[in-house]
Amino acid sequence: DYSSAPPWFDGNCITPGTAFMHALGDALAICSLLRTIGSEIGLGVFLLEDFLCALASNVQNRLLSEVHMMVLRALNMPQVNVALEDESGESDHYLLHWLSINAHNWPELFRRYAELYVSQPLDPEAAKADRDALLQGAQDTAKILDNEEYWGLPTPTKVHMLRFLVDALYVRGPETADNGIQPHLDSRAVEMERRSAKGNTDDGKFPNCA
Numbered sequence: 001d002y003s004s005a006p007p008w009f010d011g012n013c014i015t016p017g018t019a020f021m022h023a024l025g026d027a028l029a030i031c032s033l034l035r036t037i038g039s040e041i042g043l044g045v046f047l048l049e050d051f052l053c054a055l056a057s058n059v060q061n062r063l064l065s066e067v068h069m070m071v072l073r074a075l076n077m078p079q080v081n082v083a084l085e086d087e088s089g090e091s092d093h094y095l096l097h098w099l100s101i102n103a104h105n106w107p108e109l110f111r112r113y114a115e116l117y118v119s120q121p122l123d124p125e126a127a128k129a130d131r132d133a134l135l136q137g138a139q140d141t142a143k144i145l146d147n148e149e150y151w152g153l154p155t156p157t158k159v160h161m162l163r164f165l166v167d168a169l170y171v172r173g174p175e176t177a178d179n180g181i182q183p184h185l186d187s188r189a190v191e192m193e194r195r196s197a198k199g200n201t202d203d204g205k206f207p208n209c210a
Helices: 018-041 048-056 062-084 092-099 106-119 124-128 135-147 155-171 173-179 182-198
Strands: none
Touching (some): 018 062, 018 155, 048 062, 048 155, 062 092, 062 106, 062 155, 106 135, 106 155, 135 155
């Protein structure tokens, strides 16, 4: 049941037109930010075509795993640092999961992060007033990953969920400022506002990854 998922995909097929172009525009913006802050979050250099092909693939691949793992680590670093100072042992379970994140368990940790955001949004008042831009992405991500295997998801759905994760990195910017990515996250904020105000007008297509 994808009733709460983004409306711009149909089953397992990427639909051309406005919906598809919206997903492509998001993918291009995400790639641009990740390539800019990659060295700050431990992400290696990659090509745009490789990134788009990784998103289009329905098999497990190293690039998407690394992207999600590095962003999740950056998002959770403040909590990890606090947990490392806890000598009571109550944080050991949390540390065990986040310090051992790998290519096999990151989808589950991604789901948990989304669920945590749904239950503990950064701005509860904004969430109650339906003004939290990340809440829908978090709800979609948690529901989809609770029912489906990540690698079999349609490409636009992967883009939608990754956009939630990258935008969360922007929202958490003040907490992650020590890693030097804040100026780039500020640029992401401008891009988010531009896309919200004008809508997506990007033109292009996913490369032939055969």
